[in-house]
Amino acid sequence: QQPVQSPQAVILREGEDAVINCSSSKALYSVHWYRQKHGEAPVFLMILLKGGEQKGHDKISASFNEKKQQSSLYLTASQLSYSGTYFCGTETYSGTYKYIFGTGTRLKVLA
């Protein structure tokens, strides 16, 4: 099953913060985060490996809790350019390693 993301959609004003969650029913070995602008391909933002690490990319950071099989993406002081759909990508193992994506979160930042 696809990892479930929440919320499904969020609208922010410039400068506001947001959190996007990604939850899986299967054990996770790594978590990726991507952003997709309308009509474009997804673009890789960051990867998190086991160990509960946090990573940052500009004012976007993320955490990974492998025990809870969850990851969260934190967008701080959002900018207009943050608008798009965010996907988590997870590597799971069921005989072979498969790479599947979450259901997506649509984020719109208003001026």
Add this chain to the structure above:
Amino acid sequence: NAGVTQTPKFQVLKTGQSMTLQCAQDMNHEYMSWYRQDPGMGLRLIHYSVGAGITDQGEVPNGYNVSRSTTEDFPLRLLSAAPSQTSVYFCASSENPGTDGYTFGSGTRLTVV
């Protein structure tokens, strides 16, 4: 570097027709995958490959075939197109998904009438 190149960008098929979506990458990546993207469904894995000669099914493989004879190419074949296969198809590659992200092609928008 061109990255991941998908052709065609747009295609309209009649029900029952077959076709091949092309995907090529010039980064010498071992891992390649095909995804379809439908509104509200996110990206769903169709087939993937961990190297030349090795392929496996993803979440939604029915109606699609793949092969990987070279590291560079990973074509996706629709055997007998159905309206349910109307979607945007993305090909992606990675050196190692465990440590690196996937690079996506620009996508193929397929309509089956």
